Amino acid sequence: MNRYEAVIGLEVHVELKTDTKLFCGCSTEFGKEPNTQVCPVCLGLPGAVGVLNKKVVELATKAGLALNCAIGTYTWFDRKNYYYPDLPKGFQISQVFRPIAYQGHLDIDVNGATKRVNITRAHIEEDPGKLVHSGGSITTSRYSCVDYNRSGMPLIEIVSEPEMHSGEEAKAYLEKLKAILECIGVSDVKMEQGSLRCDANVSVRPVGTTTLGTKTEIKNMNSFRSVQYAIEYEVERQIDVLEDGGRVIQETRGWDENRGITVSMRNKENPDYRCFIEPELTPIELTEEWIEEVKASIPELPDARRKRLVEEHGLPEYDAGVITSSLALAEFFDATLKEFPDAKSISNWIMGELLRLLNARNMELSEAKITPSSLAALLKLIEKGSISNKMAKEVVEIMFDEGKEPDQIIKEKGMSQISDEGQLAQIIAEVIAKNPKSVADYQAGKKQAIGFLVGQIMKATKGRANPGLVNTMLRDKLAEEA
Amino acid sequence: MKITEQNVEQVALFSRLELTEEDKAVYTESLNTILDYLDMLDKLDTNNIEPAAHVLSFKNVFREDKLQSSLAKELVLVNAPEEEAGCFKVPRIV
Numbered sequence: 001m002n003r004y005e006a007v008i009g010l011e012v013h014v015e016l017k018t019d020t021k022l023f024c025g026c027s028t029e030f031g032k033e034p035n036t037q038v039c040p041v042c043l044g045l046p047g048a049v050g051v052l053n054k055k056v057v058e059l060a061t062k063a064g065l066a067l068n069c070a071i072g073t074y075t076w077f078d079r080k081n082y083y084y085p086d087l088p089k090g091f092q093i094s095q096v097f098r099p100i101a102y103q104g105h106l107d108i109d110v111n112g113a114t115k116r117v118n119i120t121r122a123h124i125e126e127d128p129g130k131l132v133h134s135g136g137s138i139t140t141s142r143y144s145c146v147d148y149n150r151s152g153m154p155l156i157e158i159v160s161e162p163e164m165h166s167g168e169e170a171k172a173y174l175e176k177l178k179a180i181l182e183c184i185g186v187s188d189v190k191m192e193q194g195s196l197r198c199d200a201n202v203s204v205r206p207v208g209t210t211t212l213g214t215k216t217e218i219k220n221m222n223s224f225r226s227v228q229y230a231i232e233y234e235v236e237r238q239i240d241v242l243e244d245g246g247r248v249i250q251e252t253r254g255w256d257e258n259r260g261i262t263v264s265m266r267n268k269e270n271p272d273y274r275c276f277i278e279p280e281l282t283p284i285e286l287t288e289e290w291i292e293e294v295k296a297s298i299p300e301l302p303d304a305r306r307k308r309l310v311e312e313h314g315l316p317e318y319d320a321g322v323i324t325s326s327l328a329l330a331e332f333f334d335a336t337l338k339e340f341p342d343a344k345s346i347s348n349w350i351m352g353e354l355l356r357l358l359n360a361r362n363m364e365l366s367e368a369k370i371t372p373s374s375l376a377a378l379l380k381l382i383e384k385g386s387i388s389n390k391m392a393k394e395v396v397e398i399m400f401d402e403g404k405e406p407d408q409i410i411k412e413k414g415m416s417q418i419s420d421e422g423q424l425a426q427i428i429a430e431v432i433a434k435n436p437k438s439v440a441d442y443q444a445g446k447k448q449a450i451g452f453l454v455g456q457i458m459k460a461t462k463g464r465a466n467p468g469l470v471n472t473m474l475r476d477k478l479a480e481e482a
Numbered sequence: 483m484k485i486t487e488q489n490v491e492q493v494a495l496f497s498r499l500e501l502t503e504e505d506k507a508v509y510t511e512s513l514n515t516i517l518d519y520l521d522m523l524d525k526l527d528t529n530n531i532e533p534a535a536h537v538l539s540f541k542n543v544f545r546e547d548k549l550q551s552s553l554a555k556e557l558v559l560v561n562a563p564e565e566e567a568g569c570f571k572v573p574r575i576v
Binding site: 098 | 550572576
């Protein structure tokens, strides 16, 4: 059995959704030409002093409340001093001593069990600039290029307690965090654009002990899945080191996605940041009344939504979990439900066809052309028997890509279902006449022979025959003939 | 002595200052003099004084989230010793 237990804490940086930076009016838009969204403040030019963006305080408070944190009514900024080319002032403005939010938690579900992960703090800080290393990696390049467009972007850093014990739990934590922050609209939470970034502190200890082992900090993970894999790799690596009689060194390690391993980046034994109160920015004093106002602006959170889908609409836990993991899916579901009352059938189509198409096309739901009311219209047509399930899957794909209404597609493609008994009886008679052997087999007791006959009928109608009706009518006919 | 020569060396390194042996002795001495001077504050009775967390007496100075124009590109890079593709070019970091 496993003699070691992994202990994992996550530090998540989330870019807040504002139009302008934390301390200046430069744009926060992503993907612009280097150094076109900078000014004396975010370039750290001597003498330039910034002023705090009010929206940041509001969004950070909202995030803190949604993560069940206490909100500091008297907080301020501090300087964290270190030298690095992406930090033009030589210090980062952060909240070291008094974070705006602290002592929160969120609940994750892993293997059917719910587990609470405590959140130590969530504080506001500025993002450094972006470095591009000429040789591809920091260790092999001769020089680096700095783009300060990202410098001064507003972040919150959300720090969890070291309370997770597997890569899977870490991934579930990130998914829940993302769902909550997306739901309250404080961030785009897109890992691929860097609006959500995660570092993992990982250590191992013998099972049954309570003191923490020496930790390493893992960086450079660009998807939730790589966070999980990087942690799993790092846990195994540390156990191997200990089993071989060695000791884990406290250091920063980078995840190498291609090789699937973590690589030592630098030793990090208690760097001296010489933190002190930022003297050029005023403290932030929040009233209970204002905090209550922000609280009132928080919409239904994913956990509550999920509970509602299970309790009020009878969805299985699993379905409700998948649908509420993304705000877009959850809103699509609710909108469809307004026009078509069968929740389970909607969730089947969302989790089946819709998610399959989104994955296949590598798209976001907002980019797809299908609308909730057109899905509801399609489900009504299936319910009425105007179209088979199988055909409906083709229709939904066209709705997804082209945005047409289902009845129009069915008409254009001649896909409507044949439910006319006279027409079906004629086709059934023809198929029976052409396949005497299968008929004989069926009547001799080989009941599975009926499958072949149904297949022939479907072929003759290009899949348009109403399958339920075909089955009943065919059985009756075969019984008659016996 | 509260501040040692090692402290001075460390602070000099942080600020990328090159100090001679003589400089180090002078600065160690003068920094300690400053700290000794501040020790006078310890003698004051602060029992009835509200603890001050921050040096500024005013609070909540905010700006609205309104876009302002950024610097023109040629001004941004005017102080850059070297540039490449619109970026500041810096020597190898590690």
